[in-house]
Amino acid sequence: MGASLLRLFFHDCFVNGCDGSLLLDDTSSFKGEKSAAPNLNSARGFNVIDAIKDKVEEVCPGVVSCADILAIASRDSVALLDGPNWNVKLGRRDSKTASQTAANNGIPPPSSSLSSLISRFQSNGLSAKDMVALSGKEPAQEQVVKATTTSLPWIFRALRNLITNTTRISLPREVSYILINNSLMVDQTDSIVRSFSNNPGYFRSDFATAMIKMGDISPLTGSQGEIRKNCRKPN
Template identity: 35%
Template structure:
C-alpha cells in the first residue's frame, strides 16, 4: 500500500529538520567578505568585468546563462572558491568531467578573458572566485534581471573535488525532497531553492536530461503525473529523439516563451505543467511541495517579489565559502591552474 500524503509530508518535514540541524554546524560562521575589498587595490574591477560580460552577452545572449550556471556549480562544491574552473593536471583532478558538469558547463573562456584583463590592470589581486561571482551578477543584469551588491574577498582553492560535484549538485530527474536536502546542506532554504531555480528562465537543457520528462515509460519519468501539453510535447520530440545516445547534446530552452530574457515566465510555465525539467515541475506538482507550490504561485504573480528574493538568494549563494581556502587558498594567475 502506498504511504499516505500525511506520512510522506511528515517524512519530508523530518528530513528538512535533520538537514537544518546538520547545516548549522557546516555553515555556522559568516564569510569574511566586504563590498569594498578591492576599492584601493583594483578600482576598475567592476568596469572591466562589466565590459567583458557586455561583449559576451551581446555576441550570444546564452552566455549569460552559462556564467550563472558556472557560478552555481562552483558554489555547491567546496563553496565559492573557483574550483570548478580548474583543468585536470598530473597532480589534480578537476570537476569539469564530473557527470553533472561534463556536458553542461561552458563559458570558461569568458572568465579567462576577464582574468587576463585584470592581470594586466592589477596583477595578482583579484581571485577567480570573485571574478565568477561578479560576472554572474552582471550576466543576470544584461538580460533584464535584477542588480545586487556582491561581497568580495574570496580566495581561490588549490584543490577540486569531482566526488563532491557528483554528490552535491542537483540533477534534472531527482525528486523534490532530494533537491531540497541538497540546498539545505549548503545553507540555502526552500525559498532560496525556488527563487534560484528561476534562473532557468534563461537556461537551456540537453536532451539527455529531459528525455525522461518527454517520453516517460522506460525512462522512469515523472511526466505521467505532470503531463506536458501535446503541442509542447510535439515540439520537444522534434528536437529530442527517443533513442538514448541519439541527439543527446541537442538543446532546448527551459523557458520557451522568453528564453533570452530574465523574467518570471518560468514560473508561469510551471503553473501550466510545462516545466522542462522534472525537478523544476516537482516544485509545483509534487504532493510534497506544499511550500514550494505557494512560492511558485507567488513569483508567477509578483515579478518584483521574485527579483528581490532572487537577489537575496544569490548573495547567500555567493556567501557559501570554503573556510580552508581562506587559510590555504590563493589568487590564481590563471583560473585554470593553481599557482606553481
C-alpha cells in the same frame, strides 16, 4: 552566455563552496570538476572568465581571485540582460585543487525529488524559497518554474534559461501535492511559485537575496587557498 556564467557560479558554489574549483583543469594530482557528469559537455563560459582574468591581471596582478571574478561575472551578466542586480561580496580566495567525485555528489541531478532538492539546498544554507528563485526565470504571465509530481528535472534547464526568453517554463497550478516515498505531502513550493508568478518584483528581490546567500557558501578567506594567476591551474 549570461545563463551559462550563472550556471558556472551555481555549480562552483555547490561543490565545496565558492572557491573557483570548477575553473581548474585536470592535473597529474587530481581529476577536476569539468569532466564530472553535471558539467561534461554542458558547462561553458570558461573562456569568458579567462579573458576577464587576463584583463584584471594586467591592471592589478595577484589581487582579484578567480572565485570573485566568477561571482561578479554572474551578477553582471544577469544585470546586463535586464535581470535583477545585487551587491557582490568580495574577498574569496581560490582553491588549489578540485574533485570530480565531489562535483558528481554535490550537484543535484535532474532526477532529484522535490524533498531531495530542498534538503540539498538547505544543506548549503538556502531555503525552499531560495531554491525556487534560483531555479526560475523572471515571472511573466503564468510562467515561472516547471514541476512534476515525482521529480524536478527542470532545475538545470531553468537555470540555463534564467535570463534568455527562448523557453517558457510553466507550473500547472493544480499541482499542489507531490508523491514522495509512497506518501502524499503538501508541496512546499506551491505558494512560493504562486507568489513569484503574481508579483514579479518579489521574484527579482528574492532572486538577488538568494544569489548573495549562494555566494556565501563556504568561501576560502584569509590565508586559505590562493589568488590564482591563471584560473585554469594552481600557482
